[in-house]
Amino acid sequence: MSATSASPTTRATARATRVAVLGGGPGGYEAALVAAQLGADVTVVERDGLGGATVLTDVVPSKTLIATAELMATVGGASELGVRFPGGSTPDSEPAGAVTVDLARVNGRVKALAAAQSADVRARLEKEGVRILSGRGALDGPHAVVVTDGEDAGARVEADVVLLSTGSSPRTLPDARPDGERILTWKQVYDIQEMPEHLIVVGSGVTGAEFANAYDALGAHVTLVSSRDRVLPGEDADAAEVLEGVFRRRGMDVMSRSRAQKVERHGDTVVVTLADGRTVEGSHCIVAVGAVPNTGGIGLEEAGVWTSESGHIDTDKVSRTSARGVYAAGDCTGVFPLASVAAMQGRIAMWHALGDTVAPLKLRSVASTVFTSPEIATVGWTQAQIDSGEAQGEIVKLPLSTNARAKMLGIHDGFVKLFCRSGSGTVIGGVVVAPRASELIFPVTLAVEKRLNVDDVAHAFTVYPSLSGSVAEAARQLHVLGE
Secondary structure, X not given: OOOOOOOHHHHHXXXXXEEEEEXXXXXXXXHHHHHHHOOOEEEEEEXXXXXXXXXXXXXXXXXXXXXXXHHHHHHHOHHHHOOOOOOOOOOOOOOEOOEOOOHHHHHHHHHHHHHHHHHHHHHHHHHOOOEEEEOEEEEOOOOEEEEEEOOOOOOEEEOOEEEEOOOEEEOOEOOEOOOOOOEEOOOOHHHOOOOOOEEEEEOOOHHHHHHHHHHHHHOOEEEEEOOOOOOXXXXXXXXXXXXXXXXXXXXXXXXXXXOEEEEXXXXXXXXXXXXXXXXXXXXXXEEOOOEEEOOOOOOHHHHOOOEOOOOOEOOOOOOEOOOOOEEEOOHHHOXXXXXXXXXXXXXXXXXXXXXXXXOOOOOOOOOEEEOOOOEEEEEEOOHHHHHHOOOXXXXXXXXXXXXXXHHHHOOOOOEEEEEEEOOOOEEEEEEEEEOOHHHHOHHHHHHHHOOOEHHHHHOOOOOOOOOOHHHHHHHHHHHHHOX
16 A cells, blocks of 8 residues: 555544644645545644745745845856846946846745745645634644634644644844844845845854855845854755855855854844954844744643653654654654655654554655755765764765866856765765756655665766766766775
């Protein structure tokens, strides 16, 4: 039996099951769809809108903004390909200044697309017969959910199975309180109407790097404040080095080993004070220093649901919590904070709870991407783990500068890195740094998921010329090393 189908027996069992889902993000709505497919009586409680933060204030909006920034970055390199823009005084003039961004229109489009996607999610759930309640929800013991405020305040849902998918919120600093105008979290940036003259981004993790890259490409002067010795400290070191080099070459100010201690607004300016006493003055500041789970005040302790010291809900590989019949998915669990992982956790929870065929969550084959320019995509074991001896593997790294298609496209930065198991040659991971690396990582993800040998990858045909040809070439070079 496949994981997406159910026998008549399973459907009959699920039909008598009442499922309550607390939170309408990817973990919640995907769980609801699976439960409805299996015949359960499903209710979703969501406060802000279907799709949750992922659709309304996080992934969908940020990647829509980044899509515009990506176009601007392409325009910035167009002169190398022989493309001229009006406004230049000579054939060799750079297009900077000839093409500009209307940030109010960009953000208007961002919010419209997010609202449309949220409406699509709602329509799909309603089509499948899912009941939707609007408001803030909380557990009332392990077998009931109550709506504490909002449009449907006072509603109570009895449930045989409960899924918690309450997401997370931007972490703030005690001395850097967002005001929604000049000091911003990553949820608040879409109300800006004019391009920041000087944007300071505090935090050089994935979110900070993505917003710094986007606003730099859109035309703002950007200063990136990093408390670590490099940007993206949690990513592949070679990839982070490439991206930081690109940032600096484009004119971004990258302040390494500089911990922000305080952010203050003075009229139309903001001042960031560093731990060593230095200050940075700009027009706006985005505080991107991580996220905290939305698990407070929702009745977890009373229901017997255990949490970690950070407030994340403890779950096992099939999304079960410590309370019988209560499952959890998404950012509130502390597993990879990715929409794809949240969705899979939610599906797995319902497959398990409703008696369908299910396999435990496998994080080793999760692909992730940093949506900068160039993008950074990774999957599987890392070079740091191989270098430390945690994994036994061989490594090949090919710069894109030698790839024929990359030369045609004017791509100078980036690489393909592939890892295979010593002896067997099984592909165990990889890194791609390139435009649209989020697409190029898929063959590596497929190889990791299906435990393909480097020869399996090397012997598959690729188009010439293509960027994906570098993936096959890396596999060919690992042929001898993997033996």
